[in-house]
Amino acid sequence: xxxxxxxxxxxxxxxxxxxxxxxxxxxxxxxxxxxxxxxxxxxxxxxxxxxxxxxxxxxxxxxxxxxxxxxxxxxxxxxxxxxxxxxxxxxxxxxxxxxxxxxxxxxxxxxxxxxxxxxxxxxxxxxxxxxxxxxxxxxxxxxxxxxxxxxxxxxxxxxxxxxxxxxxxxxxxxxxxxxxxxxxxxxxxxxxxxxxxxxxxxxxxxxxxxxxxxxxxxxxxxxxxxxxxxxxxxxxxxxxxxxxxxxxxxxxxxxxxxxxxxxxxxxxxxxxxxxxxxxxxxxxxxxxxxxxxxxxxxxxxxxxxxxxxxxxxxxxxxxxxxxxxxxxxxxxxxxxxxxxxxxxxxxxxxxxxxxxxxxxxxxxxxxxxxxxxxxxxxxxxxxxxxxxxxxxxxxxxxxxxxxxxxxxxxxxxxxxxxxxxxxxxxxxxxxxxxxxxxxxxxxxxxxxxxx
Ligand SMILES: Cc1ncc(COP(=O)(O)O)c(C=O)c1O
Numbered sequence: 534x535x536x537x538x539x540x541x542x543x544x545x546x547x548x549x550x551x552x553x554x555x556x557x558x559x560x561x562x563x564x565x566x567x568x569x570x571x572x573x574x575x576x577x578x579x580x581x582x583x584x585x586x587x588x589x590x591x592x593x594x595x596x597x598x599x600x601x602x603x604x605x606x607x608x609x610x611x612x613x614x615x616x617x618x619x620x621x622x623x624x625x626x627x628x629x630x631x632x633x634x635x636x637x638x639x640x641x642x643x644x645x646x647x648x649x650x651x652x653x654x655x656x657x658x659x660x661x662x663x664x665x666x667x668x669x670x671x672x673x674x675x676x677x678x679x680x681x682x683x684x685x686x687x688x689x690x691x692x693x694x695x696x697x698x699x700x701x702x703x704x705x706x707x708x709x710x711x712x713x714x715x716x717x718x719x720x721x722x723x724x725x726x727x728x729x730x731x732x733x734x735x736x737x738x739x740x741x742x743x744x745x746x747x748x749x750x751x752x753x754x755x756x757x758x759x760x761x762x763x764x765x766x767x768x769x770x771x772x773x774x775x776x777x778x779x780x781x782x783x784x785x786x787x788x789x790x791x792x793x794x795x796x797x798x799x800x801x802x803x804x805x806x807x808x809x810x811x812x813x814x815x816x817x818x819x820x821x822x823x824x825x826x827x828x829x830x831x832x833x834x835x836x837x838x839x840x841x842x843x844x845x846x847x848x849x850x851x852x853x854x855x856x857x858x859x860x861x862x863x864x865x866x867x868x869x870x871x872x873x874x875x876x877x878x879x880x881x882x883x884x885x886x887x888x889x890x891x892x893x894x895x896x897x898x899x900x901x902x903x904x905x906x907x908x909x910x911x912x913x914x915x916x917x918x919x920x921x922x923x924x925x926x927x928x929x930x931x932x933x934x935x936x937x938x939x940x941x942x943x944x945x946x947x948x949x950x951x952x953x954x955x956x957x958x959x960x961x962x963x964x965x966x967x968x969x970x971x972x973x974x975x976x977x978x979x980x981x982x983x984x
Pocket of ligand 1: 635696698699724772800827830838
């Protein structure tokens, strides 16, 4: 028989940890009594005590309802991870103007058609775990897409992974040992720092200018750095700057990698969102050192996110039997079907002009309301816009002020090693609508007040 006081503290802790959330009904007195081997009267007394504590509310003849708002006690191992987590949460909370992430607009998805595909798949027999490298139809579809850009590849060149991050982890674990160095762009997607840390690798950030791209002399120098194994880069519509490699840069970087025997890890996640008539061609079309990391999450949203790795030169170095983190079979079959029946391309044809228009509107609005000395980089693909404000503006402070005004933005510091203060910021145009004009006007006012 449990004691009343231990049951009270157990339930109090459960409520504080968010096992039940505000508005939810607590389990019945009988259920809790049975589970904890106490009398119904004891549970009633415990619930009454929790009412006195302000955690529950008694409803006449309808039991007890939770009143405590959901608490988030998720452990994060760094201030960067904590900042990213709260930025993501705020973005989808409905309480902020969502300009901070690089998510795309889920409202544009053909959800009825997706629901139909999902019910067809659910009615099919479960094929079990299937192949270690992932669903073969999905890999064949990916191979066809990449082959249409001029790459020579087949389904066996692809491994399905848990997001692009899973692909990057897999590729890096095949070419590095703890302590090795990986070159990356600065600024870059902050998740790269977390991935490198996980594998105990040293990041060596190479400055990347939103217009000029890499400083090739610096890159050449870094290639000679002992223990450098890979260049992790996003050549098409880089996150966060939107930079697109020029043909010359592409040729030079491919040559440098070949000269120094460095693996080119191409993060290809924004290429399909080109505003230009053609999709940029993957580096693997012209480089035998290039590996591709991709994901469907930028096009179909995180719910339909499967990642993939085009193994290229690493084919014999990756043992797919050791590759155990991959998305569930259902979601792989779902994405395979969306690709096979042409829905993926139809959706792309639909969203590309919309995002191009939204990006243009955001840029125009920023030109109107942000200080004249700002540099606003209009990307040729993707949904985000990189803005360099006057040097004296610390955008981490600006983001805090914007947050208080109900606007979620990504300060530049997020994209630099050790969160170095920055005068730049990244704004996402994916959810843009006329009501966001006011948010940019507010940002302009906040900036003007900063000295
Ligand atoms: C450049 C870049 N690479 C990788 C990722 C992570 O992709 P995934 O969520 O599929 O792991 C992101 C996400 O924003 C990104 O911007």
